[in-house]
Amino acid sequence: xxxxxxxxxxxxxxxxxxxxxxxxxxxxxxxxxxxxxxxxxxxxxxxxxxxxxxxxxxxxxxxxxxxxxxxxxxxxxxxxxxxxxxxxxxxxxxxxxxxxxxxxxxxxxxxxxxxxxxxxxxxxxxxxxxxxxxxxxxxxxxxxxxxxxxxxxxxxxxxxxxxxxxxxxxxxxxxxxxxxxxxxxxxxxxxxxxxxxxxxxxxxxxxxxxxxxxxxxxxxxxxxxxxxxxxxxxxxxxxxxxxxxxxxxxxxxxxxxxxxxxxxxxxxxxxxxxxxxxxxxxxxxxxxxxxxxxxxxxxxxxxxxxxxxxxxxxxxxxxxxxxxxxxxxxxxxxxxxxxxxxxxxxxxxxxxxxxxxxxxxxxxxxxxxxxxxxxxxxxxxxxxxxxxxxxxxxxxxxxxxxxxxxxxxxxxxxx
Numbered sequence: 406x407x408x409x410x411x412x413x414x415x416x417x418x419x420x421x422x423x424x425x426x427x428x429x430x431x432x433x434x435x436x437x438x439x440x441x442x443x444x445x446x447x448x449x450x451x452x453x454x455x456x457x458x459x460x461x462x463x464x465x466x467x468x469x470x471x472x473x474x475x476x477x478x479x480x481x482x483x484x485x486x487x488x489x490x491x492x493x494x495x496x497x498x499x500x501x502x503x504x505x506x507x508x509x510x511x512x513x514x515x516x517x518x519x520x521x522x523x524x525x526x527x528x529x530x531x532x533x534x535x536x537x538x539x540x541x542x543x544x545x546x547x548x549x550x551x552x553x554x555x556x557x558x559x560x561x562x563x564x565x566x567x568x569x570x571x572x573x574x575x576x577x578x579x580x581x582x583x584x585x586x587x588x589x590x591x592x593x594x595x596x597x598x599x600x601x602x603x604x605x606x607x608x609x610x611x612x613x614x615x616x617x618x619x620x621x622x623x624x625x626x627x628x629x630x631x632x633x634x635x636x637x638x639x640x641x642x643x644x645x646x647x648x649x650x651x652x653x654x655x656x657x658x659x660x661x662x663x664x665x666x667x668x669x670x671x672x673x674x675x676x677x678x679x680x681x682x683x684x685x686x687x688x689x690x691x692x693x694x695x696x697x698x699x700x701x702x703x704x705x706x707x708x709x710x711x712x713x714x715x716x717x718x719x720x721x722x723x724x725x726x727x728x729x730x731x732x733x734x735x736x737x738x739x740x741x742x743x744x745x746x747x748x749x750x751x752x753x754x755x756x757x758x759x760x761x762x763x764x765x766x767x768x769x770x771x772x773x774x775x776x777x778x779x780x781x782x783x784x785x786x787x788x789x790x791x792x793x794x795x796x797x798x799x800x801x802x803x804x805x806x807x808x809x810x811x812x813x814x815x816x817x818x819x820x
Contacts, residue, residue, distance in 0.1 A: 415544035417554055419602050420537050423483060425561040426595035427490065427533045430588045431526075432569020434494075437577050437584050444581060445504030451515050453768065458523030463531040463761030471535035471754025472615040475747070478606050479540050483599045486532035491592035493525030498585040505581070531757060534558060538753035542741040551741060552694070553685050556734040560680035563730065567673040570666055618751035620759075624743040625752065627802040629759050631695060632736040634793040635702070635729055636760055640767025641786035642709065642725070643669070645775050652779055653712050664715070671719045672726035679730025691739030692803040698732025699794040706787035710780060 442452045474482045500517045503509040509517070541554035576584040620629055642649075646668055651661040684694065705724030708717055737756060744752050774782040797803045 413604065415540075416603055417541060417544065417557065419598065420479075420540055421557050421561045423487070423595045423599050423603075424533055424537050424558060425565050426591050426598065427487065427530060428562050428565035429569050429572070430490070430494070430591040430595070431530060432566050433573040433576070433584050433591065434522075434569075434588050436570055436573035437581055440577070441501060441581055441585075445501060445514060446510060447504075447515060447518065451518070455515075455518045455523045457765055457768070458519050459527030459530070460761045460764035462524055462527030464758045464765065466528050466531045467535050467757030467761060468617065468751055468754030470532035471539055471750040471752070471757065472617065473750070474532075474536040474539050474753075475612040475615040475750035478611055479536050480599060480603045480605045482532055482536050483603065484596060486529045486536075487592055487596040487599060490526055490529035491589045491596060493521045493529065494592060495589040497521040497526070498582070498589060501585055502582055531761065534562075534760075535750070535753035535757040538737060538741070538756065539750040542744075542749040542753065543746060548690060548738070548742060549688055552689075552691065552734050552738045555737040555741075556680040556684040558737070559730065559733050560677055563673050563676040563680065563726075567670055567677070570669065570673075574666070612747050612750070615747055615750045618744070618748050618755050620755060625740045625755065627796075627800050628736055628740045629755065631699075631793050631797050631803075632733070632756065633759050633763060634789050634796075635699065635732055635736070636763040637767050638702070638706070638786040638790040638793070639725065639729055640763050641771040641782045641789075642706075642722075643672075644768045644771045645782055646722075648775060649718070649779070649783075653718065654715055668719055668722050672722040675723045675726025675728075676730035676733075679727050680734060683727075683731055684734050689735075691735035691742070692797070694735030695732050695739070695797040695803060696794070698728045698730070698735065699790065699797055700728070701731060702728030703787065703790050703794050704728070706783065706790050710783050710787060 438452060438456075439449075442449065470482060470486065497518070500509060500514065500521060504514045537558050538555065541558070542551065545551035545554050572587070573584045576587055618625060620626060647661060647665040650656065650665045650668060654661075654664065656664060679698070687694075689697070702725050705721045705726075705728055708724060709721035740752055740756075741749060771782040771786075774785060
């Protein structure tokens with residue numbers, strides 16, 4: 406059974422607030438990264454390397470952060486991560502401002518972009534989700550509350566994605582420096598929330614040497630494979646969404662930006678609806694969430710393959726977001742129900758690393774396939790999603806799971 410301080414209620418809402426602010430900061434930068442690159446004279450591939458560097462750091466450091474959240478405590482880890490994020494993004498804003506004024510150019514500017522937005526911020530953001538997941542796994546005593554808690558993390562990330570797109574685009578109307586300065590301010594606000602509000606665990610509740618969880622662990626790898634496939638399929642269409650909109654609907658640049666925002670908003674709305682309404686109300690176990698969610702996402706991909714106009718395009722993205730929103734809590738909660746308390750930090754980090762890995766693979770491959778044939782990356786994404794759907798239906802891990810009985814009782818993961 407998960408351990409909690411019986412004298413005090415878990416602080417899940419406060420923790421989710423910190424997750425929201427961290428991801429809102431990240432998503433606020435996304436709408437302006439392309440015009441910022443052109444403003445400072447960097448090529449598209451240089452921004453691609455910068456973003457890929459952040460994803461690589463998420464893969465490299467997520468499990469380390471997850472384990473440290475158990476040995477140091479959640480509060481010290483989040484304070485350290487949010488402080489690092491705020492400092493690096495404040496420095497990034499200063500470097501970008503210098504680039505816009507021509508004070509920094511060329512290789513030096515590119516190197517600082519990679520160092521600050523890539524390596525520094527990527528390392529910091531890698532701590533947030535694994536720490537939150539490990540905390541929720543530790544304070545939720547049964548399957549239903551754990552699934553609901555994991556869905557909460559996904560929900561605030563989805564809301565942050567939508568809010569960040571609106572906030573970043575709106576603030577850009579006051580100049581590119583405005584959203585750049587807002588990002589570290591949001592991170593600083595998250596730091597204050599954690600520093601002043603989150604309780605520290607008593608020393609006896611910390612785990613001195615949390616074990617490293619291997620991706621090949623039989624309790625874990627089927628969930629990791631399913632999660633990697635789902636997020637890779639999503640990444641394929643996220644990256645090329647703007648190209649799909651412009652080429653299919655024959656829009657100019659300004660209209661493309663507006664419609665693409667609406668298309669991505671539909672996917673975000675589907676995810677948020679699934680994780681705030683459908684998942685908590687159904688009470689389904691993780692295997693059923695994975696099966697129902699992946700099947701719904703496959704239907705969305707099937708609708709997206711043919712060029713049927715704007716309304717079916719938006720409907721397809723809504724279905725994909727809805728399906729993945731149902732499936733992702735099952736992916737996160739399922740293996741946590743099979744782990745001992747001491748393994749939760751390592752598992753949460755492993756899930757974070759798997760998620761980050763998709764952002765290393767999907768952008769390059771999807772854009773390359775789009776250059777060959779515009780429909781090819783959509784078909785590839787649909788095939789990946791269909792494979793995941795068959796896998797979670799056929800593999801015995803998703804039909805009946807006998808949990809590991811370690812210290813205390815572990816809830817059953819079953820239908």
